[in-house]
Structures are given as structure tokens and as C-alpha cells.
Amino acid sequence: VLQLVLLGVLFGAAATAVAYFVPWLPAADSTQAKRIHSLFWFVTAISIGVFALVAAVIVYSIIHFRAGPDDDSDGVPLHGNTGLEIVWTAFPAVLVTAITIVSAVILVQNGRAGADPLQVDVTAQQFLWSFSYPQYGNIVSPTLNLPVDRSVVLHLKSVDVIHSFWVPEFSQKQDAVPGIDTRLVITPRKIGTYPVICTELCGLGHALMRSRSIVTTKSGFQQWAAAQKKALNGPPGQAGLAVFNAQGCGSCHTFKPAGSTGKVGPALDNLPADAKRAGKSLAVYLRESIVDPNAYVVPGYPSGVMPDTFAHTIPADQLKELVAYLQTGTG
Amino acid sequence: MSATTYHGSGAHAPPKRKRTGFGRLLAPGLLRALWVAPLFCGLGILMVYGGRYIFSYHPYWKWDTILTVAFLTMLPLGFLVGIGAFDYWARYAIGAPTRPEDHSDHGAKSWRDYFRVNPDHKVIGVQYLVTTIVFFVIAGLLAMIMRAELARPGLQFVDSQTFNELFSVHASLMIFLFVIPAFAGLGNYVIPLMIGAPDMAFPRLNALSYWLLPIAGIMMVSSFAVPGFGSGWTGYAPLSSSHQGLGALFFNMGVQWAGASSIMTALNFLVTIITMRAPGMTFWRMPLLVWANFTTSMLVVIATPFIAGSQFFAMFDRVLHTDFFVPEKGGYILAYQHIFWFYSHPAVYIMMLPGFGIASEVISVMARKPIFGYRLMAFSLMAILVLGFSVWAHHMFVAGIAPWLRIPMMATSMLIAIPTGIKVFSWLATMWEGKIHFATPMLFALGFISMFVIGGLSGIYLAAVPIDIHVSDTYFVVAHIHYVLFGGSLFTIFAGIYYWFPKMTGRMYDERLGKLHFWLTFIGFNLTFFPMHWLGLQGMPRRVADYVPKFADLNMFISIASFGLGASTIVFLYNMITSWKRGPIAPPNPWRAMTLEWQVSSPPPIFNFDEIPQVVGSPYGYGTPGARHAVFNGDRTAVPEEVRTH
Numbered sequence: 005v006l007q008l009v010l011l012g013v014l015f016g017a018a019a020t021a022v023a024y025f026v027p028w029l030p031a032a033d034s035t036q037a038k039r040i041h042s043l044f045w046f047v048t049a050i051s052i053g054v055f056a057l058v059a060a061v062i063v064y065s066i067i068h069f070r071a072g073p074d075d076d077s078d079g080v081p082l083h084g085n086t087g088l089e090i091v092w093t094a095f096p097a098v099l100v101t102a103i104t105i106v107s108a109v110i111l112v113q114n115g116r117a118g119a120d121p122l123q124v125d126v127t128a129q130q131f132l133w134s135f136s137y138p139q140y141g142n143i144v145s146p147t148l149n150l151p152v153d154r155s156v157v158l159h160l161k162s163v164d165v166i167h168s169f170w171v172p173e174f175s176q177k178q179d180a181v182p183g184i185d186t187r188l189v190i191t192p193r194k195i196g197t198y199p200v201i202c203t204e205l206c207g208l209g210h211a212l213m214r215s216r217s218i219v220t221t222k223s224g225f226q227q228w229a230a231a232q233k234k235a236l237n238g239p240p241g242q243a244g245l246a247v248f249n250a251q252g253c254g255s256c257h258t259f260k261p262a263g264s265t266g267k268v269g270p271a272l273d274n275l276p277a278d279a280k281r282a283g284k285s286l287a288v289y290l291r292e293s294i295v296d297p298n299a300y301v302v303p304g305y306p307s308g309v310m311p312d313t314f315a316h317t318i319p320a321d322q323l324k325e326l327v328a329y330l331q332t333g334t335g
Numbered sequence: 336m337s338a339t340t341y342h343g344s345g346a347h348a349p350p351k352r353k354r355t356g357f358g359r360l361l362a363p364g365l366l367r368a369l370w371v372a373p374l375f376c377g378l379g380i381l382m383v384y385g386g387r388y389i390f391s392y393h394p395y396w397k398w399d400t401i402l403t404v405a406f407l408t409m410l411p412l413g414f415l416v417g418i419g420a421f422d423y424w425a426r427y428a429i430g431a432p433t434r435p436e437d438h439s440d441h442g443a444k445s446w447r448d449y450f451r452v453n454p455d456h457k458v459i460g461v462q463y464l465v466t467t468i469v470f471f472v473i474a475g476l477l478a479m480i481m482r483a484e485l486a487r488p489g490l491q492f493v494d495s496q497t498f499n500e501l502f503s504v505h506a507s508l509m510i511f512l513f514v515i516p517a518f519a520g521l522g523n524y525v526i527p528l529m530i531g532a533p534d535m536a537f538p539r540l541n542a543l544s545y546w547l548l549p550i551a552g553i554m555m556v557s558s559f560a561v562p563g564f565g566s567g568w569t570g571y572a573p574l575s576s577s578h579q580g581l582g583a584l585f586f587n588m589g590v591q592w593a594g595a596s597s598i599m600t601a602l603n604f605l606v607t608i609i610t611m612r613a614p615g616m617t618f619w620r621m622p623l624l625v626w627a628n629f630t631t632s633m634l635v636v637i638a639t640p641f642i643a644g645s646q647f648f649a650m651f652d653r654v655l656h657t658d659f660f661v662p663e664k665g666g667y668i669l670a671y672q673h674i675f676w677f678y679s680h681p682a683v684y685i686m687m688l689p690g691f692g693i694a695s696e697v698i699s700v701m702a703r704k705p706i707f708g709y710r711l712m713a714f715s716l717m718a719i720l721v722l723g724f725s726v727w728a729h730h731m732f733v734a735g736i737a738p739w740l741r742i743p744m745m746a747t748s749m750l751i752a753i754p755t756g757i758k759v760f761s762w763l764a765t766m767w768e769g770k771i772h773f774a775t776p777m778l779f780a781l782g783f784i785s786m787f788v789i790g791g792l793s794g795i796y797l798a799a800v801p802i803d804i805h806v807s808d809t810y811f812v813v814a815h816i817h818y819v820l821f822g823g824s825l826f827t828i829f830a831g832i833y834y835w836f837p838k839m840t841g842r843m844y845d846e847r848l849g850k851l852h853f854w855l856t857f858i859g860f861n862l863t864f865f866p867m868h869w870l871g872l873q874g875m876p877r878r879v880a881d882y883v884p885k886f887a888d889l890n891m892f893i894s895i896a897s898f899g900l901g902a903s904t905i906v907f908l909y910n911m912i913t914s915w916k917r918g919p920i921a922p923p924n925p926w927r928a929m930t931l932e933w934q935v936s937s938p939p940p941i942f943n944f945d946e947i948p949q950v951v952g953s954p955y956g957y958g959t960p961g962a963r964h965a966v967f968n969g970d971r972t973a974v975p976e977e978v979r980t981h
Contacts, residue, residue, distance in 0.1 A: 047799060168808055183663075184669070
């Protein structure tokens with residue numbers, strides 16, 4: 005028995021070392037992530053115990069109950085032990101009940117927004133994110149800008165297929181589903197820049213459907229929001245650039261005036277030449293390529309990659325600004 | 336009416352004509368399939384084109400409809416007609432002479448007999464296993480291509496469309512063409528023997544259910560020919576139903592054929608186990624593998640129609656322009672996931688319970704001890720069966736389901752740990768104070784227990800909703816399912832193949848190569864999949880061909896380990912092929928086991944038992960002097976005269 009206990013301690017210590025010395029979790033940079041991480045370590049502690057027990061019994065059996073080379077005898081004819089069977093039914097029941105209760109409490113806490121939360125409307129589409137801020141004049145941004153230490157409620161929707169919003173350091177994740185509105189609460193705790201990742205397979209560009217979440221001070225966020233609002237109401241070129249950035253055009257297209265370097269679709273600096281090849285005037289070609297991108301596809305690029313949903317997602321006045329902007333930038 | 340009832344007008348079996356020349360084209364078999372299948376395909380094209388023409392639906396030639404009707408439905412149907420899967424029933428239906436007692440097509444005298452519709456459960460078992468191993472190798476090679484691509488960030492070998500198809504087909508083949516049917520194959524061979532029956536209850540249905548399988552497999556592999564099946568094996572709508580090329584239809588229909596095959600086999604198992612047990616074989620004297628197949632079959636029969644439905648809905652949305660998953664028209668996208676997981680979660684147990692059964696057989700025999708807590712083992716199988724239907728939405732914790740549903744689904748998912756824990760502890764107690772022989776099947780059974788414990792523990796993390804929110808759709812999930820389906824299911828399939836190899840082939844496998852195979856697999860498996868937990872926790876989503884550079888080094892490590900893991904399969908295949916051809920002749924009972932399949936010759940006689948066994952005790956009476964599971968007392972009444980071997 006002593007040897008069995010020793011083996012158990014040995015396996016427990018080894019598993020604990022693996023758990024402790026490997027940095028398993030990313031930084032916990034939201035209030036919700038902190039709670040999730042503590043639950044993670046609670047479950048890990050229980051798991052190490054179970055693993056150590058099983059591993060110790062297996063190794064002990066391998067050492068002590070190995071049959072000799074010509075040993076044809078049988079083991080002890082033991083058919084069961086009611087007491088033992090009750091113990092190993094009841095004990096796991098207690099453990100999983102404890103985990104369930106702790107998880108349920110944390111789930112409820114993580115779903116609760118604090119006082120005066122920042123509301124953000126998240127629109128997902130193949131293969132980009134856009135974030136708009138109804139409390140700040142509906143400014144739209146391709147990045148998720150947040151103030152630190154204020155709770156945020158994300159309202160997610162999708163215009164084509166299912167996507168999923170995740171920031172590993174915030175630990176919170178939620179699918180964006182066409183036809184229903186979903187909701188997610190985050191309270192960032194630290195200033196920094198974090199990756200926004202789509203985790204639900206959404207098509208060819210799934211791996212590249214990424215954005216950033218920029219967490220700044222409260223005053224920094226106010227300044228950013230004010231600047232965005234000004235740009236949207238600014239002179240034509242500036243408004244068009246704001247739409248270009250807000251819709252994330254630059255993540256797929258190179259366009260020198262906007263400083264973008266995307267390589268998924270054709271470079272927009274060649275627009276006049278492409279329009280000529282398609283046999284259309286630049287303005288008509290531009291509009292058509294945005295609202296019905298597969299009507300004409302520049303040779304060398306696959307059709308069906310650019311989303312055909314911009315007709316619904318870009319408001320008419322903003323579309324006009326965008327077309328004007330692209331026209332002046334190239335012509 | 337006497338016991339021998341003849342159907343139809345003739346009192347005699349149809350005379351077996353030796354066909355020559357063009358007559359051979361009419362005999363059931365692959366040759367006839369070669370021309371009947373294209374004929375049916377042509378009929379299908381005509382049906383679609385003609386129908387559209389008559390009703391003036393433009394365009395007359397519509398590819399997705401023609402593909403679905405002609406190539407994915409009529410062509411396989413023609414193949415089945417050609418190979419002769421329906422010949423007996425067709426004769427019966429039209430009143431032509433048939434004879435149910437005609438056993439002349441049972442058994443295999445040459446390798447050719449494995450390529451025809453053969454109602455012998457032992458032949459079908461081997462057909463199943465060989466076919467599934469072929470698809471296992473194909474699916475494994477697809478995984479190797481994926482790991483080559485993932486060794487470095489960015490795209491090197493394949494584009495993202497091909498990559499999406501690679502993991503979609505890899506998972507579909509492994510699940511529908513390997514794990515599920517491999518267990519069905521092992522069960523097919525072993526179950527009738529274990530319960531003392533001469534064959535399955537419905538031998539012709541059994542043959543049909545096998546021949547559906549290659550159809551489903553070829554369908555899924557050939558989805559590469561047209562772009563489009565890149566929505567993962569989960570095929571979530573609306574990505575699969577309206578944002579993919581024609582390839583998605585291959586999956587929609589492939590699942591129907593594979594699903595029909597599993598339902599037929601499961602019904603066959605249920606009827607066989609309920610009605611064909613040898614005298615004295617009460618439910619509490621059945622080996623645990625029989626219990627496991629019984630519960631698995633109930634899961635299959637109840638759950639499989641749901642995945643069939645989900646795939647039909649997705650297919651109808653594309654081909655018939657229905658609106659099941661079109662929210663603007665009142666469709667509800669999450670309905671797909673609810674229906675899909677109502678099958679696909681029980682499917683996890685369909686892929687695990689037979690493995691539990693195999694592990695129980697192997698551990699008890701190799702430790703020379705009775706199963707510890709036999710009845711509780713059977714009850715825990717039933718508990719998993721019932722609980723398995725109440726946990727499906729734990730795959731949807733971040734999907735946007737009704738928020739109240741998450742906590743009860745978490746609670747039921749956690750409860751499954753209890754019966755599973757009972758099984759693990761009972762196996763450990765079975766080994767305790769035993770006399771353990773470490774033959775290859777036992778090594779795989781022990782590898783299974785240790786890996787399955789890790790997979791089960793990571794399952795607790797995934798059942799706890801807040802942690803699941805962090806890790807769902809990441810590599811943590813990839814690690815978890817491979818610990819469960821590779822460390823769990825595949826290890827027990829290997830244990831089962833090695834354990835019954837002498838019974839099936841009459842020859843022993845090479846023990847040294849078997850052990851080498853185990854260690855290469857065990858080490859390669861852990862090096863490949865354990866680091867994936869870290870990737871997922873740190874932020875690498877699954878189903879991506881490209882990833883951020885900070886994960887590059889670990890992915891390179893995983894890829895190298897996975898190639899080693901892939902190479903271990905070569906050892907297995909080499910061992911199987913050479914041992915089958917010229918391994919040493921196996922005795923009837925090399926493991927000194929008590930269950931019935933080991934009490935007959937290796938391989939068994941054509942109708943399994945020349946004498947009806949009389950079951951008198953537990954199948955696991957090891958250690959009790961004089962304990963017997965069954966006795967043979969010369970009862971030959973139920974064995975047909977013409978098939979007795981001595």
C-alpha cells in the first residue's frame with residue numbers, strides 16, 4: 005500500500021509540475037477571464053488527483069500482478085465489492101456536482117453587465133468584423149476600441165454565415181448567427197492591443213478573419229470616438245476614407261491613398277484599367293463591384309470570395325461617399 | 336406447414352446455372368454492377384431532364400439536381416442491384432422460386448467470395464474490417480497532408496479551399512467509414528459467436544448493410560473532384576447549404592448511405608441479441624461486449640435518423656430551394672445544430688461503447704480474473720445510453736442557444752462522468768491481484784484506459800460552461816476529441832483486431848511487431864495531441880490552414896510527431912498482411928478465454944457451432960476451479976444436416 009501511495013504522490017507531483025511550469029493560459033485581461041481562470045485551476049486540481057490515482061493503480065498492477073513466463077494460473081476470483089462500488093459512484097458524483105455549482109455561479113456572474121455599460125453592435129461577415137457604437141453617433145470601426153475598466157455589452161449579428169467572436173485574453177466567446185441577435189459581456193482590465201479571432205469555420209478566408217481590440221484609457225477612448233465622428237461628417241474624401249476603413253476594405257485590397265496592403269483581392273490602384281477591361285465607366289464599375297462583386301471578376305482572382313452582402317450592410321449615403329472616394333483616389 | 340417453408344410457387348431452389356459468355360453479364364456480381372450502375376445513372380439523368388422538360392422548368396440541365404438524383408442516388412442504387420443485393424427479395428416479391436434454407440452462398444472458399452454479396456456474418460465481418468481499414472489509411476493520409484501544411488504558418492502546399500476539404504473529409508471518413516463501421520465489423524464477426532448463434536438474424540440485410548458502406552466512402556472521397564465540401568464534418572448551415580460548391584452534396588448524401596448501413600446493422604444486432612441467444616444465455620450471462628453492442632445498437636436506431644434529417648434539410652435548401660436555414664424566409668439556423676447534435680452527441684457513445692466492451696473482454700481474459708462489478712458495468716452502459724440523449728446542447732454553449740439551457744445541459748454532461756468513472760475503476764479493480772499477460776491486445780487496452788482518462792478529464796473542462804466558452808472551436812477541442820476517439824476508440828479497435836485476429840484468420844499475428852506498433856502509436860499519439868491542449872488555450876482556433884507565427888515552433892513539433900504516428904500504421908499493416916498469409920497456425924483458444932467464440936475452431940465452422948452450446952454460467956469465471964461458461968452436450972438438433980462439418 006505504501007508503494008501505491010508513493011506512486012500516486014509521484015504521478016500527482018509530475019502532473020502538478022506540468023500544470024504549474026507550463027504557461028497554459030493566456031493573460032487574464034478581463035474580469036470574466038479572471039473568473040474563468042480560477043475555475044480552470046479548480047478543475048485542474050481535481051483532474052490531477054484523478055489522474056494520479058488511475059496512473060498509480062495501473063503502474064502498480066503492471067509491476068506487481070505481471071504473470072510469470074509460464075504461469076498459467078488464474079487471479080483471485082473476485083466478482084465485486086458493493087461498498088467499493090458505492091464509493092466510486094458517490095465520490096465522482098460529489099466532485100462533478102461541486103464543479104457544476106461553481107461553473108453555474110461563474111456563468112451567471114460573467115453574463116451580468118455592470119452599471120452604464122458601453123454598447124457595441126458587432127457585425128460579422130465573410131471575412132471581416134465591423135463594430136459600431138450606438139451611444140457615440142453610430143460611428144463604425146473595423147477595430148474594437150474599448151475603454152479600460154468599463155463593462156461592455158457586445159450585440160452580435162451576422163449577415164451571411166455563422167461566425168464566432170473571441171479574444172483569447174478576454175476568455176469570452178460568442179457565435180454571431182444570421183437571423184438571431186446574440187450578446188456577450190466583457191470588462192477589460194488592462195490597456196493593450198489584443199487579437200479578435202473568428203473561431204467558427206466561415207469559409208475560405210476563415211483563418212484570416214481577424215481584427216484587433218484596442219483597450220485604452222477612458223479619456224483616450226472618448227478622444228478616439230470624437231475623432232471618428234468628425235471624420236464621418238467631414239469633407240467627401242475624408243468621409244469616404246472613413247467608410248473604406250470602417251468596412252475593412254483594406255484587409256483584402258491594396259490601395260495606396262488609404263495606405264492599405266491587402267492581397268486577397270485585386271489592387272484598387274488599378275481600378276481604371278479594370279473598368280476599361282470590363283467595358284464600363286469607372287463609377288458604374290465601382291458601384292457594381294461593391295454591391296454585386298461577381299458580375300465581373302478581375303482575371304487571375306477567384307470569383308465568390310468577396311462577400312456579396314455590402315449592398316445590405318453599407319448605407320446608401322456611405323456607399324456614395326465610398327465610390328466617390330475610390331474614384332478620386334485613382335482617377 | 337412444416338418447419339421448412341418454401342416461398343413462391345416452386346418447391347425447389349432455383350437451379351444454379353453455370354453462366355458463360357454474355358450470360359455472365361446477367362449473373363449477380365461486380366461484372367453486372369459495371370453495366371447496371373451506369374444504366375441507373377442514365378435513368379436518373381433522364382428523370383431530371385425529362386421532368387424539367389415536361390414542366391418547362393428552365394434550365395433543363397441543372398447540375399445540382401442531376402448530381403443528387405443521378406450520381407448520388409441512382410448510380411449507387413444501380414450498383415447494389417447489379418451486385419445482387421436485392422436478388423433474393425426481388426424473386427420473393429414477384430413470386431419466383433426462392434428457398435430460405437439455401438445456404439450455398441454462405442462462407443468464403445476463395446478471395447473472390449469476399450467481393451460478392453455474401454450473407455455469412457464472418458465473411459461480412461472481414462469485409463467490414465478490411466474496408467474500414469482502407470478508409471482509415473486514406474483518412475490518415477489526408478491528416479498527414481494537413482500536418483504538412485500546418486508545419487509552418489502561411490500557405491505552402493494547399494490552398495485554403497483544399498485545406499477545408501482535407502479536414503472535412505478526414506473527419507467524415509474517420510467517423511462514418513472507420514470508427515463506427517469498424518466496431519460494426521468486429522461485432523458482426525464476434526457477436527453471433529459470443530451468444531452461440533449460427534449467424535445474424537437477417538443475413539441478407541446484413542450483406543446489404545455492408546455494401547452500402549463502400550458507396551458512402553467513395554462518395555465522400557470523390558467530393559474532392561468538385562470543389563465545395565469545405566464546411567467541416569459538422570456541415571453547419573448556412574455555410575454548407577448555401578455558401579459552398581457542389582461538393583457539399585456528396586457529404587449530404589454520403590451520410591445517408593452510411594447512416595442507412597448503420598441502422599440496418601443495429602436492427603440486426605438488436606434482433607439477433609434478443610432472439611438468438613443459446614439456451615441458458617440469460618441477459619446476465621452475456622459477455623460485456625454483447626451488452627455494449629446492444630446499447631450501442633439502441634443508440635444507433637434512435638439517433639441516426641436525426642442526422643439523416645439534418646442532411647436532408649441542408650440538401651433540400653440547396654437543391655429544392657426550401658428555406659429551413661434561411662432566416663429572411665423564417666428559417667432557423669440553430670435548428671440545424673440542434674438536430675445534428677441530437678445524433679452526433681450520441682454518436683460519440685456509438686463510437687465508444689463497443690470499445691468499452693472490447694476492453695472488458697481483453698482485460699478480464701488477460702488478467703485472468705472475473706470482471707469486477709459485472710452488473711454495475713452493464714448498468715453503467717445503460718446509464719450512458721439514457722444520459723447520452725440529454726446532453727447534445729453542450730456542443731452549442733457559445734452558439735446562441737436559449738441561455739437557460741446551458742446550466743441543465745452542463746449538469747447532465749457532468750453526470751456522464753459517473754458511469755464512465757465506474758467503468759474505469761472497475762477495469763482497474765479487475766486487474767488488481769490478477770495474473771496479467773501483456774500481449775498486444777492488453778497493451779492497447781491499458782493504453783486505452785490511460786488515454787481515455789485524459790480525454791475524459793478534458794471533457795470535464797469542456798462540460799464546465801465558462802471554460803468551454805474559452806476553449807470551444809479551438810485546438811483544445813481537437814486535442815480532446817482525439818484523446819477520446821483515437822486514444823479511446825482506435826486503441827480499442829486495435830485491441831479487438833489483435834485479440835480476434837487468430838479467430839478470424841486461423842493464424843497468429845507477430846507479437847513483437849504488435850508490441851512495436853503499440854509503443855510507436857502510444858508515444859506518437861501523445862507527442863502529437865497533448866501539445867494541442869496548449870495551442871487551444873493560448874488562442875489557436877481549429878480548422879485554419881494559416882496561423883500566427885507565435886505558434887510556429889510547436890506546430891512544427893506536432894507535425895513531425897504526427898508523421899511518426901502515421902508511420903506506425905505501416906508496422907500494423909505489414910504485421911496484418913504477412914501474418915494473415917503465413918503466420919503460425921492459431922489454436923482454437925490461444926488466450927484461454929471462456930467466451931463462446933473461443934470454444935470453436937479458428938476460423939469457426941461455416942455455421943459456427945456443430946453442437947448447440949448450453950450456457951451454464953458467467954462468461955468470466957476465471958480463478959474458480961471447474962467454472963464453465965457453456966457446455967457442449969451433443970445437441971445437434973438445430974444444426975442443418977448439410978452444413979455439419981463432422
